[in-house]
Every structure is written in C-alpha cells, then in structure tokens.
Amino acid sequence: MPRIDINCDMGESTSLHAYHIDQDLALLPWLSSINLACGFHAGDAYTMHQLTDAALSAGIAIGAHPSFHDRENFGRSNQQLSPVHVYDIIIYQLGALNAFLRVNGTRLHHVKPHGALYNMAAKDGLMADAICRAIKDFDDRLIVYGLSGSALITSAESMDLQGASEVFADRSYQDDGTLTPRSHHGALIEDEAAAIAQVLQMIQRGVVTSVTSRTIPVKADTVCIHSDGKHALAFARQIFETLQQHHIEVASA
Numbered sequence: 001m002p003r004i005d006i007n008c009d010m011g012e013s014t015s016l017h018a019y020h021i022d023q024d025l026a027l028l029p030w031l032s033s034i035n036l037a038c039g040f041h042a043g044d045a046y047t048m049h050q051l052t053d054a055a056l057s058a059g060i061a062i063g064a065h066p067s068f069h070d071r072e073n074f075g076r077s078n079q080q081l082s083p084v085h086v087y088d089i090i091i092y093q094l095g096a097l098n099a100f101l102r103v104n105g106t107r108l109h110h111v112k113p114h115g116a117l118y119n120m121a122a123k124d125g126l127m128a129d130a131i132c133r134a135i136k137d138f139d140d141r142l143i144v145y146g147l148s149g150s151a152l153i154t155s156a157e158s159m160d161l162q163g164a165s166e167v168f169a170d171r172s173y174q175d176d177g178t179l180t181p182r183s184h185h186g187a188l189i190e191d192e193a194a195a196i197a198q199v200l201q202m203i204q205r206g207v208v209t210s211v212t213s214r215t216i217p218v219k220a221d222t223v224c225i226h227s228d229g230k231h232a233l234a235f236a237r238q239i240f241e242t243l244q245q246h247h248i249e250v251a252s253a
Contacts, residue, residue, distance in 0.1 A: 003249040004203055005164065005222035006240065007033040007145065009065055009114065011051050012042035012074075012228065021047060024227055025054055030236040032252045033061035033222070035112045035145070038093035041067035041075025052100040061252035062101060063110035063145065066093035068117050075115035076182070083130035086117075090134035098138075109252065110164065111135050112145035113152070122150035122178060129155050136161055143253055148218040149177045164253035165219035167202045169195045169239060170226060175210045177218065186211060192235055196242050199223055203248060222253050 008031050010024045028034075034055055037043030055062050067075035069089060081089075090111075098108050113121055113131060121128040128151040135142050136159050146152030148165040156163040170189045172180040180187040189195045202208050202220045210216050225236050243250055 001247055001249050002203060003251055004220060004243065005032050005061075005253040006236070006243075006250055007031065007035055007063070007112070007166070007222050007224050008227050008236070009037070009112075009224070010034045010227050011037040011047040011065075013047060021050060023232065024051060026233050027227055027236050028054060028058045028060055030233075030240040031060055031225075032250050033063060033109065035063045035065035035110075035114075036097055037065050037067070037114070038097045040069045040089065040093055041071060041114055048097055048100050052097075052104070056101075056104055056106065061109035062097075063112055063143075064094050064097045064108055065112055065114045066090050066117065067114035070116070075117065078116045078120060081127075083126055086127055086130035087134045090131055091138060094134070094138050107139065108142055110143035110145050112166070118147070118152075119179065121152045122147045125151045125155065128152040129159075132156050132159050132161055145222060145253070147178070148220065162253075164221040166222050166224055167199075167208065167218050167220045168224050169199045170235075173208050173210045173216055175212055175214050175216065177208075177216050180211055192231070192238060195235070196239060199239060200242070200246065203243075204246075 068079045070077055101107050121131055132155045143162045143164050144156035145164045145166050148167055153163040153165055172186050174180055202218050207215045208218050
C-alpha cells in the first residue's frame with residue numbers, strides 16, 4: 001500500500017498573522033505530523049507548549065519549523081547570513097522547542113525550515129549544509145523535511161541524515177521544480193479539487209504539472225498543507241479522506 005505523511009505548519013500566530021489556536025487543534029485528526037514555529041518568525045512559548053501537548057496526546061509526530069529571525073515579515077524575507085550564523089539560529093530554535101518535548105519524556109521527530117530559509121536552502125548548497133550540520137550535531141536521528149529535488153535533501157543525505165522529500169498540496173510549481181513565489185499570480189491553489197488532483201498526481205505518478213503545463217518529476221514522502229487558509233479544516237479532511245479512498249496510508253515519515 002502506498003504511504004504518505006501529511007504535515008502542517010502550526011503555531012504561527014503573530015500580531016500580523018493572527019488566528020485562533022483552536023484552528024490548529026481542530027486540524028490534528030487529519031494530520032500525521034506537524035511543524036511548530038520556534039519563535040523567530042512566529043509563535044511563542046505558550047503555543048509551543050499547548051501544541052506539543054495536544055500533538056503528543058493525538059500521537060502525531062512533532063517537528064521544528066525554524067526560520068530567519070524575522071517576525072516583521074513572517075520569515076519570508078531573504079537574509080544573507082554566514083554559515084556559522086545559520087548554524088546558530090537552527091541550534092537555538094531546535095533547543096527551544098525540544099525543551100517542551102523533553103519534559104514529556106520524548107524528542108523532536110523532524111526539522112522543516114520555514115519561508116525564506118526553506119526556499120533559499122532549496123538552491124543554496126552552503127546554506128543547506130549549515131542547516132543540516134546543525135541538525136546532525138543536535139540529534140542525528142532527526143528527519144530533514146525539504147523540497148523534493150532540493151539542495152537541502154541532497155545535503156541531508158550526504159551527511160547520512162534521513163531526508164523526507166516534501167510536496168505541496170496548495171502551491172503551484174515552476175518549471176525547475178521550485179515553488180512559485182507567493183508574490184506571483186497563481187502561487188496559491190485555492191480550488192480544492194485542483195489541489196487534491198495535484199496531490200494524487202504527485203503520489204501516484206511521481207510528477208507535478210508546472211505553471212507552464214510541463215511535467216516535472218517529484219518524490220513525495222510528505223505532503224504539506226497550511227493551517228491558515230479560509231477552508232483549511234475542510235481541505236485537510238478532504239485530502240485525508242481522499243487518500244484513504246485511494247488506499248494510500250497516511251503515516252509520519
């Protein structure tokens with residue numbers, strides 16, 4: 001039976017991007033893993049505590065969602081940092097979130113960079129290496145979630161870390177396999193039927209159709225959905241149920 005992880009970025013409430021934590025909690029039954037903001041682009045100690053407890057109770061894998069230190073722009077502005085600085089911000093954020101897991105007698109499952117850090121590491125080998133070196137030094141059992149075909153996945157595997165190639169339900173793709181920038185028209189797929197068709201295409205056929213209708217190869221270990229959309233809950237449930245109908249197991253990477 002085919003198997004896929006459904007992950008979701010969570011704990012991202014800020015003064016600029018506010019939503020009620022109940023939305024995150026309501027999504028948990030339709031997920032197999034979550035990525036929690038660690039305070040640099042969004043989130044805080046309270047949301048980390050509440051969501052780690054809830055996810056542990058639900059049996060869902062918990063990962064860190066580290067970012068550039070950029071709350072003003074929700075972590076979506078590129079920053080040119082030295083490899084040492086990138087290493088340090090990753091270690092700092094992993095430590096913050098892992099503390100809430102440690103007091104519950106468990107540990108982080110994976111790491112997925114956020115926003116500009118994620119997108120830059122998809123192409124920048126030096127940045128990808130710095131991220132993966134920090135992850136490996138922190139805990140070499142951690143799984144690295146990165147864009148399918150990215151430098152981040154290549155770096156993880158070169159360091160003997162497990163990589164989980166990520167695809168997106170609600171984002172369109174460029175011809176080179178990268179995500180369409182959010183500033184571009186058509187970056188977000190808002191039609192549920194189109195998003196679900198894209199998910200099935202990526203899982204079952206190992207390809208995705210780009211914005212110019214080219215067929216791009218992808219590897220789908222984990223599929224990301226977002227918690228802050230208008231219809232996020234209905235969307236998550238529909239994806240989960242559609243995968244079950246197609247005899248695709250939903251389980252963490």
